[in-house]
Amino acid sequence: MTSPSELDPFETHTGRPRSMPAPPPPSPPPAFDNTEAAPVYARFTDTDTMTLPPDPFIARPASRSAGITAQNVSAWFGDHKVLERVSLDMAPNRVTALIGPSGCGKSTFLRILNRMHELVHGAALAGVVELGGTDIYRGNLPVTETRRRIGMVFQKPNPFPTMTIAENVVSGLKLSGMKSTRSYAEIVEDCLVQAGLWNEVRNRLAAPGGSLSGGQQQRLCIARALAVEPHVLLMDEPCSALDPTSTRRIEETIAEICERITVVIVTHNMQQAQRVSQSCAFFLAGENEPGRIVESGPTERLFSEPEDTRTLDYVRGRFG
Amino acid sequence: MTVLDARPIADAGDVPLRVVVRRNPADRVYRGVARGGGVATLTLMGFIGGFLLLRSFHVLNARGFAFLTEKRWLAAQNGPFGIAAVLPLTFEIAIVAIVIAVPVATVAALFLTEYAPRRVRRLLTSLVDLLAAVPSLIYGLWGLFYLQPHLVHVSKWLSDHLGFIPFFHVQNGTALSAFTSSTFIAGVVVSLMVVPVCTTVMREVFAQAPQGEKEGALALGATKWGVVRTVVLPFGRGGMIGGTMLGLGRALGETIAVTFIISPFFQPRASILANGTHSISALIALNFSESVSNPTARDGLIAAGLALFVVTLGVNAIASTIVARSRSGASTEI
Numbered sequence: 001m002t003s004p005s006e007l008d009p010f011e012t013h014t015g016r017p018r019s020m021p022a023p024p025p026p027s028p029p030p031a032f033d034n035t036e037a038a039p040v041y042a043r044f045t046d047t048d049t050m051t052l053p054p055d056p057f058i059a060r061p062a063s064r065s066a067g068i069t070a071q072n073v074s075a076w077f078g079d080h081k082v083l084e085r086v087s088l089d090m091a092p093n094r095v096t097a098l099i100g101p102s103g104c105g106k107s108t109f110l111r112i113l114n115r116m117h118e119l120v121h122g123a124a125l126a127g128v129v130e131l132g133g134t135d136i137y138r139g140n141l142p143v144t145e146t147r148r149r150i151g152m153v154f155q156k157p158n159p160f161p162t163m164t165i166a167e168n169v170v171s172g173l174k175l176s177g178m179k180s181t182r183s184y185a186e187i188v189e190d191c192l193v194q195a196g197l198w199n200e201v202r203n204r205l206a207a208p209g210g211s212l213s214g215g216q217q218q219r220l221c222i223a224r225a226l227a228v229e230p231h232v233l234l235m236d237e238p239c240s241a242l243d244p245t246s247t248r249r250i251e252e253t254i255a256e257i258c259e260r261i262t263v264v265i266v267t268h269n270m271q272q273a274q275r276v277s278q279s280c281a282f283f284l285a286g287e288n289e290p291g292r293i294v295e296s297g298p299t300e301r302l303f304s305e306p307e308d309t310r311t312l313d314y315v316r317g318r319f320g
Numbered sequence: 321m322t323v324l325d326a327r328p329i330a331d332a333g334d335v336p337l338r339v340v341v342r343r344n345p346a347d348r349v350y351r352g353v354a355r356g357g358g359v360a361t362l363t364l365m366g367f368i369g370g371f372l373l374l375r376s377f378h379v380l381n382a383r384g385f386a387f388l389t390e391k392r393w394l395a396a397q398n399g400p401f402g403i404a405a406v407l408p409l410t411f412e413i414a415i416v417a418i419v420i421a422v423p424v425a426t427v428a429a430l431f432l433t434e435y436a437p438r439r440v441r442r443l444l445t446s447l448v449d450l451l452a453a454v455p456s457l458i459y460g461l462w463g464l465f466y467l468q469p470h471l472v473h474v475s476k477w478l479s480d481h482l483g484f485i486p487f488f489h490v491q492n493g494t495a496l497s498a499f500t501s502s503t504f505i506a507g508v509v510v511s512l513m514v515v516p517v518c519t520t521v522m523r524e525v526f527a528q529a530p531q532g533e534k535e536g537a538l539a540l541g542a543t544k545w546g547v548v549r550t551v552v553l554p555f556g557r558g559g560m561i562g563g564t565m566l567g568l569g570r571a572l573g574e575t576i577a578v579t580f581i582i583s584p585f586f587q588p589r590a591s592i593l594a595n596g597t598h599s600i601s602a603l604i605a606l607n608f609s610e611s612v613s614n615p616t617a618r619d620g621l622i623a624a625g626l627a628l629f630v631v632t633l634g635v636n637a638i639a640s641t642i643v644a645r646s647r648s649g650a651s652t653e654i
């Protein structure tokens with residue numbers, strides 16, 4: 001990495017595209033509006049060795065949590081358009097829940113927020129995603145650093161099975177080359193406590209990560225994600241396959257970390273959305289149509305007096 | 321076991337059910353064919369092993385233990401003969417080949433599965449398969465006429481600079497002629513044939529590395545290399561070992577290329593750079609024509625073949641066990 005002093009400070013936030021936009025995918029452009037941004041075809045490889053821009057958050061370390069904003073985000077898998085012009089503001093220090101029936105593009109949207117979407121062959125996207133005001137697709141932030149700041153917990157727990165529990169927690173520090181002033185032992189304990197797993201594993205930190213139960217593995221993955229000190233944590237149905245105890249622990253963790261970290265969670269459980277989130281967005285995809293946000297706003301309002309009847313039907317459990 | 325015995329004696333009616341499976345005809349035919357194929361393979365192996373043993377038995381019986389301790393091979397001259405030199409030299413050549421081939425194959429397999437763009441990947445994969453299909457005679461010719469004159473300079477350089485290591489020490493190593501026809505050069509040529517085999521096995525295992533774990537690493541801010549290190553390599557460890565053993569099996573039996581390169585030598589030695597080496601398969605190929613008319617010499621060669629058969633079989637058996645075990649995924653304890 002080049003030292004930040006070698007970089008032109010005025011270059012940092014100009015939003016200069018790093019890769020030239022490729023020709024748009026073969027999707028019929030909407031006739032009523034042509035303000036849609038050209039799709040960004042992010043190239044993963046050319047950003048691996050990018051120089052690191054000055055960290056805008058170092059100046060104000062107290063507010064590690066940064067808001068994440070999506071504007072007019074569309075997504076394609078090959079010719080298949082799965083998201084259309086989704087705009088959503090996920091405010092800092094809040095939990096935003098994404099709800100909606102299966103297949104309406106919630107996971108796709110979430111994966112666009114931390115640049116995982118581009119890993120799928122044939123995937124394309126359009127629009128702007130900003131983390132704390134910096135465009136993550138056109139800005140200077142290397143893709144690895146973007147993903148470090150915008151962590152992700154997946155639906156299926158995916159600890160590294162051959163590593164020990166403790167190694168799993170600190171694996172991200174080594175993978176992202178992050179320097180920490182604290183010792184590994186401190187980080188391991190701190191993150192496992194935050195993830196509500198410490199008491200269950202404190203005596204077997206050297207056991208392999210694969211030896212835990214599913215719910216414990218998921219909490220280990222949360223601890224692992226927290227260890228790299230993300231600004232945003234994305235969670236894709238983190239509790240959909242878990243026991244009630246693990247689910248409750250994870251909800252407690254979310255409530256606790258949202259003071260420091262912006263959380264975006266996809267959930268199919270309406271009670272969970274109401275329990276954990278302050279904001280909520282309802283996604284819906286019509287038959288053979290891409291997914292859109294029908295309605296978004298404070299969770300309480302969305303569940304008590306939604307503006308759209310489809311939202312009301314969904315939150316009352318009438319479809320989906 | 322004790323659990324079963326703990327059943328109360330009085331509970332006489334509590335016997336395990338005899339499970340009867342009635343299969344439909346298609347299933348039965350399929351099982352028959354599959355079983356037949358398996359049995360045929362084993363039978364063939366048995367026949368080959370049995371033939372070798374039968375033909376060489378009287379020689380082994382007559383020579384006794386000396387067959388394993390005698391270094392020279394003077395069977396055609398009615399002198400003593402044994403595999404004490406050719407067997408270790410066979411292993412030396414094979415190990416040189418493996419030491420060169422495994423890192424190359426690992427990097428190639430990682431490139432094919434993790435780094436190569438899709439189109440390049442397909443092309444390169446079929447090229448690697450094609451390399452595996454090139455007859456070893458071709459490798460031998462190319463090794464003899466192209467590689468050998470170049471490699472002697474490498475040998476000389478290694479001996480000049482690293483001669484203090486016994487492997488690289490060559491006596492009277494001032495002239496280039498001291499370095500021709502060495503274990504090292506034969507090993508390099510054999511490694512060319514081993515690389516495609518190793519690459520194919522490793523590539524197949526690396527390609528099975530779980531996507532969920534790879535994405536987990538990426539979401540933590542890992543680079544591609546980080547993903548390879550934390551997910552792909554630990555997952556593929558069994559396949560790497562299996563591929564190595566499979567390559568070793570092939571290297572041990574390689575005949576024609578080695579025969580081209582080597583000049584026969586009957587003394588096991590540490591130096592891999594010095595002129596003169598041997599292998600069992602080259603021994604058989606080189607001595608065959610002058611031995612066919614002499615029953616003792618002929619069956620002595622068959623006995624040497626038996627030794628190679630047993631060794632190769634052992635190596636392949638270990639390899640297939642490891643590869644089979646690594647299939648089941650992440651838990652690759654070996």
Ligand SMILES: Nc1ncnc2c1ncn2[C@@H]1O[C@H](COP(=O)(O)OP(=O)(O)O)[C@@H](O)[C@H]1O
Nearest residue numbers: 077080082101102103104105106107108109120
């Ligand atoms: N890797 C993929 N390749 C092709 N299509 C995909 C892929 N992943 C998801 N899709 C499609 O994109 C749409 C949205 O999927 P997803 O974002 O997973 O929905 P959700 O998470 O809301 O259930 C679905 O129609 C799905 O079939």
Ligand SMILES: [Mg+2]
Nearest residue numbers: 106107108236
């Ligand atoms: Mg989903």
